[in-house]
Amino acid sequence: MEKTPNPILIVLAFFSIYVIWGSTYLLNKIAVTELPPLMLASIRFISASILIFSIARILKISLRITKRQLLNTAIAGFLFLAFGNGVVVWALKYVDSGLAALEISAQPLVVLLMMRVFERKKIYAMSLIGILLGFIGIFLLVSQKELIRDENTVIGMLMVFVCMVSWSYGSIFVSKANLPSNFFINTGYQMLTGGIILLIGSFTFGEVWTSPANWTQSVQFSMIILIVFGSIVAFTSFNYLLRVVSPEKVATSTYVNPIIALALGWYFLNEQISLQSIIAAIILLTGVYFINTKKKLTLYSRFYRFKRK
Template identity: 35%
Template sequence: MALPVVMALLAVYIFWGGTYLAMKVAIETLPPFTMAGIRFLIAGAIVYAWQAGRGVEQPKPVHMKNAAIVGVTMLLGGNGLIVWAEQYVSSGIAAIIFATVPCWVALLSWLWQGGARPNVMVFGGLILGIIGILLLVNNSVGELSSTASQWIGYMVLVISSLFWAVGALYSRVAKLPASPFMATALQMLFGGGACLLFGLMIGEWPQLNFALVSNRSLFALGYLIVFGSIIGFSAYIWLLKVTDPTLVTTNTYVNPIVAVFLGWVLAGERMTGNDALAAIIIVLAVIMIHKANHRKKVVIPAPEQVALTMGQEGK
């Protein structure tokens, strides 16, 4: 394997795997939805300016409308809820639960969009994924005697993965800019704006005091903007052009493993034996669905893959 391909793969694995810990650090002194909004607005503006400077065709009204739907669904309903949930659960557990997105995509593609009925391997993956989530929730209920915050965090993460799956499926049929980078820029701008507005609606803005924002949080926010939303995505797009998509989309199950490792090494996050078992079950479920879909030449969008194939359906 060529060195540039290896380096790009490592960038996708590490940079995207590290976003979960970065989000948790960022919200130590920044409100969750406000932080997410700032991240996506800045990243979206940078990518949009880059595309406009290169003379990429400006989006049409239908592109704007669809980008707004996808951006709000995936970045407010999906990513925004992840950030909120990380107030109560570890970054590693958040990554593991959100890794179930391919499970929901496979199920909703069949039930909602009239896709092919899942085969035995996909159904097995779906069942394993549900078992893994239930085991995690059962663990949290068993450990919590006076508060339900962790349990609520787990449930919100499941909801966020459903939002992301819905947005990913809608993006398959929506008309979006031909350039995946322009599509991504629009989705980040609309999604970031929605996150900021939602933060205002739930009272986050009065809580925000920039004088109290730590350097740790600012560094984590910068990481999310530069490495998570710009460099990581660019590496992913480049890899799709030069190598086998089956290899590239291994990030679906590598990223949560990286997230758990980074949370353990850098933040001292710990997992119980039952948590580890649940994590293994969920990762196995994702691998089963990933393998089954690639046999049918179907690519499932990955959780940090904001607009990987979104711009290639319509002009």
């Protein structure tokens, strides 16, 4: 008999991916101004995994998983964290946090196109409108002259888009992969494997590591919030939602994250929000709405749903 998901947990999980993840762009931006990006992400995810496993041991939750599950968590850790997040952190050296979040808000468009390619799913009229608006919004966002003049910013935004593709494919992979049934443990292993990959990448690229004692207070605070809330709380919530609700509902976080990121970047970092960026945001998020509208819920059915015993 299927166990009905706890509605309170679902609400709290959505709050986590809405608000907490919306703020991680600002926190990563603050931290990456002083720390090498792969080092930053590696410390964040390995520390989070150690905390998760420690809490699990205290609560007497088994850490045992199969070899297949370990391999799948490593794949997910790479797609979501090592590449999907680590490279975004690198890109934040050159891209405003709000613009990065706004660009990533096009993820439902990428998921939709991937589902068409891999699952041969029909794309309905409302979704086609959403795709068109999404492309227009992205074009307006990345075609701003002040961005194009800066080569590093162009490269940064291109890498953000590639990371979004990685994250989108990771979501499809996770929806069907054999992973640990405990969402907390699942998160822990993804964090550990993703963090190790980032650690190897950091040393490979010759990043210089520094002691946390030498970090400024703002970076120390940002890292603590990223580890505890951005990694453990929000990512566990994300893994939970991928298994118990349909993907168009999970994807609604893309409406909220860029708004929070834009507002925080403007308030705390004095990031400029141009009129063209505002227009692009309105068009892009409208497109995301059309893609996620309930009039074509069947398009997303089965993905991210947990096959309960």
